Amino acid sequence: MTQRTMFLFALILSNTLGLGCSTRAYVRHAQTAFALYGVNEAAVPVVETVCDERAVNAASDPSVPTATARVNAERVLENCRTAAQIQHRFAEGHRIWMTTAAMADGDPERMDIPRSTLLLHQLYDIYVELAELLREQFGVPLPAVPRLVLRLLDVPAEAP
Amino acid sequence: MTVKTDHVAHVLDRAIHFIAGDTAISTAAWAAAKGLIVLVRDLVTAHGVEGAETLLRRMRDNPASKVDLTETEEAVERILAAREAADSTPES
Numbered sequence: 001m002t003q004r005t006m007f008l009f010a011l012i013l014s015n016t017l018g019l020g021c022s023t024r025a026y027v028r029h030a031q032t033a034f035a036l037y038g039v040n041e042a043a044v045p046v047v048e049t050v051c052d053e054r055a056v057n058a059a060s061d062p063s064v065p066t067a068t069a070r071v072n073a074e075r076v077l078e079n080c081r082t083a084a085q086i087q088h089r090f091a092e093g094h095r096i097w098m099t100t101a102a103m104a105d106g107d108p109e110r111m112d113i114p115r116s117t118l119l120l121h122q123l124y125d126i127y128v129e130l131a132e133l134l135r136e137q138f139g140v141p142l143p144a145v146p147r148l149v150l151r152l153l154d155v156p157a158e159a160p
Numbered sequence: 161m162t163v164k165t166d167h168v169a170h171v172l173d174r175a176i177h178f179i180a181g182d183t184a185i186s187t188a189a190w191a192a193a194k195g196l197i198v199l200v201r202d203l204v205t206a207h208g209v210e211g212a213e214t215l216l217r218r219m220r221d222n223p224a225s226k227v228d229l230t231e232t233e234e235a236v237e238r239i240l241a242a243r244e245a246a247d248s249t250p251e252s
Contacts (some may be wrong), residue, residue, distance in 0.1 A: 023209055030212035034202065037219050044225040052232040057237040066243040073236050077229070084227040091224040098223070101216055108209060 026108035028152055029116045033097055035149070036123050040090055043130060043142050047087060050140050051080035079137045083130060090126045093119060117153050124150055 060075040097119040104111040124147065131142040202215065 027208060027212045028197060029212050034215040034219060037224055038202075040224050044227055047227045048232070050231070051227075051229060052235070055232050055236050056239065059243075065239065066247050069243065070240050073240065077236065080229055080232070084229055087227045091226045094219070094224040097218055098216075102220065106209070106213055153233045 019158050022108040022111070025113050025153075026104070026111045029111065029113065029120065032120055032124075032149065032153060033094070033101070033116075035145075036120065036127060037094060039105065039143055039145055040087070040094065041125060043127075044087065046142060047080070047130075047134065049081050050134070051076070051083070052137050054138065055080065068129060079133070083133050083137075086126060086130045086133060090130065093126060097123065106127065120153060121150060147156075 055073050055076040058076050059069050061069050061072065064072065097116065099113050100119060102114055124145070127142075127145065131144070134140045134142055202218075205211065
């Protein structure tokens with residue numbers, strides 16, 4: 001809840017600038033991409049730490065025979081590999097978004113806003129998928145990011 | 161636009177308390193907290209196209225991190241190999 005407040009707070013603060021339509025869209029897209037980048041950077045050490053703790057504990061569990069410990073550890077690792085695959089999709093998606101942004105070469109008029117919007121929505125969905133997996137399989141929460149933030153990408157047309 | 165720093169400090173303070181309460185993953189959570197704080201600071205200071213360019217430059221220079229399970233997989237294999245070796249050693 002706190003991260004949610006923080007995320008909204010930051011985005012709202014940074015989007016009350018009275019800029020032109022394409023410039024405002026450009027700025028908002030860059031900020032949203034950076035916000036998603038930030039939650040990913042926060043999520044990576046959490047995934048790695050939880051996976052390491054759980055898998056090593058399963059392998060070391062003295063209360064079960066070695067063969068059972070191997071099965072248990074492998075089960076944990078399978079969930080971790082799934083989490084890693086999802087997270088790698090995020091990282092790759094973000095790289096593609098960066099390529100899209102780079103094509104604008106700093107000119108808001110040249111930013112492919114529809115493509116950027118699509119990519120940022122996809123990144124959001126991947127993050128949610130990762131957060132759900134971690135919560136269901138490991139009982140670990142990642143910072144909640146409300147879908148509402150994506151509406152900030154919809155910049156209204158400039159008044160005539 | 162003037163950013164009210166006391167509001168930012170309040171939000172960050174609440175975030176720190178939230179994450180500090182998660183003892184199960186405390187180490188990683190603190191790292192995450194630091195990441196979020198940097199994120200918020202950057203967002204509130206990123207004004208206009210110049211600010212957006214700064215964010216884009218940072219993301220370009222530091223591409224999104226990827227989870228790496230190599231060390232975990234190696235540690236698990238080491239532990240299990242040691243256990244299997246111990247299991248196969250006849251007790252004296």
